[in-house]
Amino acid sequence: MEYKGDDIMAITEKTVLFKGSKETENIKILQKAMKDQKYYKYDIDGKFLDETDKSVRAFQKAKGLVVDGRAGPITNKKLGILKISATAVDQKVLNLSYLGQPDMVTCGCVTANRLLANLGISVSIERLRTLMKTKPMSASSPGSTPENFKSGIIAAAKEKGKNINFLAVNLESLKQIKNYIDKGLALGLHGGTIACMDYKNYYGHYITIIGYDMAKNMVCILDSSRGKKWVSYACLKQFQERRGAVNALKIIYL
DSSP, rough: OOOOOGGTTTTTTOOOOOOOOOOOHHHHHHHHHHHHHTTTOOOEEEEOOOOHHHHHHHHHHHHTTTOOSSHHHHHHHTTTTOOSSSSSOOEOOOOOOOOOSTTTTEEEEHHHHHHHTTTOOOOOHHHHHHHOOOSSOOOTOOOOOHHHHHHHHHHHHHTTTEEEEEEEEOOOOHHHHHHHHHTTTTTTEEEEEGGGGGOEEEEEEEEEEEETTTTTTTTEEEEEHHHHHHHHEHHHHHHHHHHHTTTOEEEEEE
């Protein structure tokens, strides 16, 4: 069934619905479409809870899509509820706020906090500091190692009753970043401070990627010690390579 008219005007390439989403009218459209296709048997109430999540996953599995419970452009298009704009989307920024780090070694904790917050999971910086085994500020503190980053963020989610999937991959292209952002996923990146990000000294650092501009070849980042800003993809790549980090891009999803 193809949906047309004003009832789907809000379902665009930028729409990503997932468990905990508050877009009531869009969720109702999603539920109605799944009900019409026999994947949803509950009330159309505009609430994205367990029943809707399970139904989306069932639909995705049946259609050979990535089964993540997130109704983004690909899933919505398969459902027939996606309004395609006249021009391709070449810029997008997730609605995720900036958070500063309390000291020199908690950039990893802040990045983990932002990635979790993007999934609707609230965990304090102090709790993440403990779970990620991040030592208090000192000249010899290593901050958050990639191994502790992974184990800590998974443990933090479990404490909140959530089982998350953790993916670590190499940074390959701006298109790669776009694909994740279009699914509503923020990205953590481990690298080394560099002049193009307004740093004079070198040390390991974590940042959060929340947006892209394909036309300008830029990304929007949350840098816990420098703020929310746009940087070139070339600068981002240098940031990653400066640390020599393998599988530096960190992605979590439910």
